[in-house]
Amino acid sequence: MSQFAQYLVSGLSTGSIYALVALGLALVYRSTRVLNFAHGDVATAGTFFAFILLGLKLPFVLSFALALVFGAGLAMAFYFAVLIPAQRREATQLSQIILTLGLGLILQGLVSYFGGTEPQAFPFPLSDTKVYTFGGVIISQLSLGTIGIGLLTSVLLYLLVQKTRIGLAMRGTSENLPAAQTLGIPTRQILALSWGLASLLGVLAGLFLAPALLLDPFFMMEPFLKGFAAAILGGLNSLPGAIVGGLIIGVSESLAGGYISMAFKNTLAFLIIIVVLLVRPEGLLGKEFKERV
Amino acid sequence: MDIINMEPLLKIATIETLYYDRIYALHGLSLEVREKEIFTVLGPNGAGKTTLLKTIAGLLKDQPKKGTIEFMGKRIHRLAPERVARLGIVYVPEDRGLFRELTVKENLELGCWGRKDSHLQEDFDFIHELFPILKERAGQEAETLSGGEQQMLAMARAMLRRPKLLMLDEPSLGLAPRIAHQVYDALLKISRAGTTILLVEQNARLALGIATFGYIMESGRIVLEGTAEELKENEDVQELYLGVGKETTSPKGWRLYKKRRTW
Secondary structure (H helix, E strand, O other): OHHHHHHHHHHHHHHHHHHHHHHHHHHHHHHHOOOOOOHHHHHHHHHHHHHHHHHOOOOHHHHHHHHHHHHHHHHHHHHHHHHHHHHHOOOOHHHHHHHHHHHHHHHHHHHHHHHOOOOEOOOOOOOOOOEEEEOOEEEEHHHHHHHHHHHHHHHHHHHHHHHOHHHHHHHHHHHOHHHHHHOOOOHHHHHHHHHHHHHHHHHHHHHHHOOOOOEOOOOOHHHHHHHHHHHHHHOOOOHHHHHHHHHHHHHHHHHHHHHHOHHHHHHHHHHHHHHHHHHOOOOOOOOOOOOOO | OOOOOOOOOEEEEEEEEEEOOOEEEEEEEEEEEOOOOEEEEEOOOOOOHHHHHHHHHOOOOOOOOEEEEEEOOEEOOOOOHHHHHHOOEEEEOOOOOOOOOOEHHHHHHHHOOOOOOOOHHHHHHHHHHHOOHHHHOOOOEHHHOOHHHHHHHHHHHHHOOOOOEEEEEOOOOOOOHHHHHHHHHHHHHHHHOOOEEEEEEOOHHHHHHHOOEEEEEEOOEEEEEEEHHHHHHOHHHHHHOOOOOOOOOOOHHHHHHHOOOOO
16 A cells, blocks of 8 residues: 555656646647647756756756746747747648747757757755655655645646636637737737746756756656647646646556556556547547637 | 718728638728717628628738728728727627637626726626626626627627727627617617717618618628618618518519619
C-alpha cells in the first residue's frame, strides 16, 4: 500500500509538470486554434535564460521571474510579428502550425549556440535529495514544490479565467471571435495575452523540471510530447481537462514503471489515451466541436 | 417628415465588395442613414444584404474594394472591426453573435467592455425593462435560450454599447410571428429612445411597419428607395414583398418570375 502511495506521489509530481505544459497548449489552442509546436522550445529558452541569469549571480526569485517574463514576451512577440501578419495573408491553420514549428527550430538552434549542448546541472532553491517522510511515503523537497506549484498555478489560472473581466474576455474571444470584435473588445491583445500566459506556464514547467534532470537544449522534448498527449487526453479546448490529463499520464507512467517495468513506463499512459479517445474522441473534458455557420 | 439639408449619419457611396476577388456581392451600392431614424434594406436571399452590413462593420477583410463609407463625416471603410465598433457602430448578425457558452449575465458584461461611465445602471434598467425575461435567465448559458430570447439578448447586449448606429440582420429570422412582433416593438422603443437603426430584413411587412425609409436591394444594387409609405404603396413592392396579389394575375408561383418589374 505504501508502495502504491509512493508511486502515486512521484506520479503526481511529474504529472504536475505535464499539466503545466498541457495547460499552455490548451490555452493557445482554444483561443487561436493553433497547436503550438514551439511550446517546449520556448520553455527551454526561458529556462536557459534563467540559467544564464543565475550564472550572473542574480537571486533565484528575480532570475525566475525574469525568465517567465522572457518566455511570455517571446511568445507575444511571435504572435504579433509572425502570426498576425500571416493571418492577414489568410494563412491556414496548418500553415500557422508550421510557423510555430519553425519558431521551435530557430529557438533550438539559438539555445544550442548560446547555451551549449552539454548537459548542465541547474541550480534550484529546492533540493532533489532532501526528503520528507509522511506515513511511510518519501517525498523530496523538489517534488513537493512541483506539486505545490502545479496546484497553485491551476487555482490562479482558474481564478483568472473564470472570475476576472480579462478572463471573461478571453473566454468570449476564444468562443466567438467576430462577436468579440464587433463588441469592441481588443481581441488581438487578448489573444496575445493567452499566448504569453501559455508560454509563461511552459517556462514554469521547465524551471521545475530542469533541477530534476540536467539542462540541455532538448530537455523539454519529452515533457512537451507528454504534455501534448495530456492536453489531447483531457480535451484540447478544456483547461481542467489539461490538468486531469497531465496528472493521469504522470501517475500511470509512475505506476507502470513501478509495478511492471521501466520499459513499459510510457506504454500504459498511451494505452489509456488510445482507449479514452476511442470512447470519447473529444477528450475527457473536451466539448465536442460544433462548427457554427 | 422634414428632409432638410441634414448630414446623414452614415453615408455609403458606390461601394463594391467582392468575394474571392472576382464575385461581386455589392455592385456600386449607395445609401444613406439619417440620424435617429429607422432605415431598412429589403431584398430576397442572396441580394447581398448581409454582405452590406458586414462590409460596414469591417468584418470583411480589405472590403469594400471601391467606394467610400462615411460615418459622422469620417471615413471608416477598411477599418478593423474593433475600431468600427469603438466608433459606435454595433452589428447584431443574423446568427445573433452571442457567446453561446457564456451565461446571459456574462454576455451582457462583455457588452459593457471599455465602459466606465456612470450611466451603466441606467442602461441595465432600460434593457431589463425592455426584456424582463433576461433578468430571469441571467444565470443561464446563452445557447439554452429560445430563439426569441437569444435575439433579445443580442439586442440588449448591443444597447449596452450605447450605439450611435445599431445594425440588425434579420431580427425576425426563425421567430414565431408573435415573438417577432415583440422584437419589433422593442426596436421601436429603442428607436424612440434616440438610437439610429439600420435594419436588414426579408420580412418587408414587419420592417416597413416601423421604418421611416427603405431601400430595395437586388443582386448587389439598390433598385428602389423611398419613404416607408411610398414603398408600401409601390405596386411591385406590394406584389413581390408584401404579398398583396392581384386577382387578375396568374398563380403566384411563376408570376414572381414572369412579372416585369419597373426597376
